[in-house]
Amino acid sequence: MPATTQVLGTIAALALAAGLTASPAAADVRPAAAVPPPALSTAPAVSTAPDDAAPAPEEWQPSGPAGLTGPVSEVLADAPERGPVRVVTLTADSAGRPEVSVTVAEDRGEAAEAVQDARAVPDTLAIAVDSKVSAVGGASPLLAAGTASAAAAWVDDAYRGAQWPLNTLSAESVWKSATGAGQIVAVVDSGVDAAHPDLAGTVLSGTDLVVDRGTGQSDPNGHGTHVAGIVAAKAGNGVGIAGLAHGAKILPVRVLDADGSGWSSDVAAGITYAADHGATVINLSLGSPGSDPMVRSAIDYALAKDVVVVAAAGNSAQDCSKVSNPYPGENCGNPVNYPAAFPGVVGVAATDSADARAAFSEYGSYVDVAAPGVRVRSTYPSSRYLDMSGTSMASPYAAATVALIRAKFPAMSAAQATARLTGTARDLGTAGRDPYYGAGLVQPLAALSGPSGEAAPVTAPAPTPATAPTPAPVSTVTGLKVSATTVTAGQSVVATATVRTSSGTGITGTAQLCSRRVTARAYSCANVAVRDGIAAKSLRVDAGTYVYARFAGTATAKASTSAAVRIHARPKATVAGGRGKLSFQVYQPRRQRVSVQRYHRGAWRTVKTSAASSTASRTVSGLSRGTYRVVVAASADLLTVTSGKTAVR
Known part of the structure; x- marks a missing residue:
């Protein structure tokens, strides 16, 4: 049986845009002519988000132990009958942050084994089958967008007159109180075109979870760029449009592919990433009718870190009598949309220029507020602008409003900002x-008018000190990097800790480098000397390992701890062919399943299975002539590995 492939990841979902788009592949949208851009082309100065993720909040707990008990068939109920199955597991890393991993099984049989393997790992918190989400139903109807008279003088952006939502929301008057400066709005979507002239210098360096590399600063679909412009396009620059919270920064987290769809595991990872990288508001203009436990746990984590999560209510409210081949609850009717329906998420419905609900906007008890979402003009890749409709457009107007609230009242918690x-x-x-x-x-x-609702601080009379006060210890920041994050078991890596003050000055003192195997619960720590802010130590890695650094502190500098780094290890496998047989040896054996595979008719096919043991080598006999290899399945603390090829005579 072919071995599964273990990959790290984190419902990629349907982009909820209905209306006009220049990309025929975009989800739930109808193509139309793009609006020509005003003449301007400048290269953006791209900002950078924090490199080190903040530690997890102690109060975070997963939403529930899904998939850990009961028949395996229940976990696989929604798995495809044929073809690959993606089994997703949720664990918590050494710092307490949610961590999602995906095992790609070749069929339901291997998927069942993957579920059993995941259940055997003590730290597993939830198990589910990953779900692919695609467009359901046709495009939502577009209504004519009116233009109300502005209450204040408009900014000079070229398309400001077409932005009826800013009139409805009294944008110019709002900007006298706040612009969103100091806030980071994460756009978990299809990426954001950082080179767009109306977003220059606004888009931080984020992440791309679709291709597992990159910064999220490109957008092959266009949906994420449109969402980002609604929030934070530059205002008053004579170009294009104005974002409602144009002083905020955008953190791009790409989880949707060029067709506007993806996997729930990537959305969960994207939410966690945003919460760990400074986002104060997370916008989710995406959705699915399925309630995914990994996404819910990631949202719970973000809420516990005092982040406001805003999501589109969905575009699938349709009269089933007007749909050919209707499937109520799927392509017509009013299906519940997630993640908007999860507890704690601000679900946003869409309205038109007459403040009426858009016909496509889904409804239910999970709708918290409404915002403009019909014929909304915003930024689009390649310096273009486009009108689009959908709850995808309404959600960022609500997210931008939260950014304005948190900028005006920085002491407010996420719950208080949502209540406001x-x-x-x-x-x-x-x-x-x-x-x-x-x-x-x-x-x-x-929302920006009136008091913040918090009691004014009481100022006590300042005492007259008899002696000069002792200076308070300065805050420090500890970071950790390793020379490699994936190694062959038995190799060593160099772990380098950095300890600096908040102003960047290197600290001298003592730190600890602590490590544990991923299957262990206790860390082993060793003291290392920190000189001018740097300490380094060589670590042998025999299995998957977590490492973190901790600065003990001094009389003048506070203690601090780095985020944990995970080092992956794969076993070493050797194979040698003979007459009708082959021998193999696995270093660091865990009694993993070993598949002996023969190359036949253009594909590798499993002919026998065995197990890795502590003996010097194992021999498999009764083999036909041909080219062979062995594939060692992953264990709880080792990755899968494939040997080189060998010939059997």
């Missing part, structure tokens, strides 16, 4: 909260 967002919304529809508009249309001007 909903508490100042203008009631629409049935009096009071309803399933179509939630609390009502977001009102950034009202």
